[in-house]
């Protein structure tokens with residue numbers, strides 16, 4: 001099966017949140033991605049609500065249900081509920097995402113930057129994975145290349161999502177050939193343990209092809225930061241032309 005693309009809309013929410021109000025509208029962005037053929041939508045709400053918020057999650061859950069596509073909700077299942085954030089498990093109970101991707105990032109992190117330590121975290125993860133599966137969610141665990149992914153299967157995970165940040169860095173430095181075998185080996189181990197493989201973080205139009213060519217069996221990539229940046233460049237010329245037409249007609 002070919003790889004599926006889930007578009008992460010966190011950055012649309014960041015831009016909107018920077019001004020308050022509704023623009024850019026995360027639902028309009030989601031519709032544009034899905035109308036263009038994207039296979040699903042991802043968001044990664046964080047407890048401080050700097051990205052997608054609780055209301056975005058519920059609205060996107062409805063929209064993706066209407067489109068009949070996958071909604072992938074990412075988050076740290078250990079983060080405490082607090083003002084404005086009900087906690088990841090509760091959010092999954094409310095939104096019923098098709099896929100829940102568990103990511104061990106803490107509040108101080110700018111963005112996700114590592115996968116789980118499956119040996120250390122197994123006992124804590126197992127009941128949470130079971131609860132999510134009882135809700136009907138496919139469960140994916142964020143994993144570093146080279147980590148003990150076979151243990152993720154023992155925890156009950158359906159998939160692992162390979163954290164591709166280090167690959168993206170290596171690619172930018174011209175060292176992709178050194179990094180890719182670690183990802184390929186980890187992907188094979190995951191499949192041998194009975195799971196499927198997703199991948200994400202800092203993937204872009206430049207580095208994605210080489211990754212998919214080298215890493216077997218990747219079923220889904222979730223891409224946000226670079227995709228939204230690339231979309232800005234792709235759309236700026238058209239948009240500037242439209243403004244020029246308006247000011248020229250004054």
Ligand SMILES: CC(=O)[C@@H](O)[C@H](O)COP(=O)(O)O
Pocket residue numbers: 008010011043044051074103110111112142200201224225
């Ligand atoms: C798990 C992962 O890698 C993504 O959810 C990523 O964290 C999204 O990017 P931002 O943190 O920049 O929103």
Ligand SMILES: NCC(=O)COP(=O)(O)O
Pocket residue numbers: 008042074161199200201202203222223224225226227
């Ligand atoms: N799971 C990775 C994701 O959703 C998007 O990560 P990025 O492309 O914003 O780095």
